[in-house]
Amino acid sequence: QVQLEESGGGSVQAGDSLKLSCAASGRTVSNYNMGWFRQAPGKEREFVAYLSWGGATDYTYSLKGRFTISRDTAKNTVYLQMSSLKPEDTAVYYCAIGPISNWPMRDANEYDYWGQGTQVTVSS
Secondary structure, eight states: OOEEEEEOOEEEETTOOEEEEEEEESSOGGGSEEEEEEEOTTSOOEEEEEEOTTSOEEEOGGGBTTEEEEEETTTTEEEEEEOSOOGGGOEEEEEEEEOOOSSOOOOGGGOSEEOOOEEEEEEO
16 A cells, blocks of 8 residues: 655745655655645646656756755655745645656656645745
8 A cells, every 4th residue: 555644844934944755655765756746725736846766856947946856765755845935835735656757747647646735834
């Protein structure tokens, strides 16, 4: 059984940083593609970041430079480091795991399993 559990969300001020964690069980994160997505109230779920089994990364253009995806294979955990947070970053953040591919997986439908999400609220 594959499970993903996000943590690290919270309420912060604009300009602060947060590091989200996604602990996986049932699959080894370094053998699969991993993604972070977010969904703001009234909006569709959107792609944030991607980390391939081989270590390649991809980000939605508007977030590149502020967000960093990484993993700790010993802990079987994927992270999303977020800096210079803005009120528009407020959303529920989800991690997902999917099969190996040769392209950055930006489509949520490409992922097999999802976590329950963690709320990030950024106030001005």
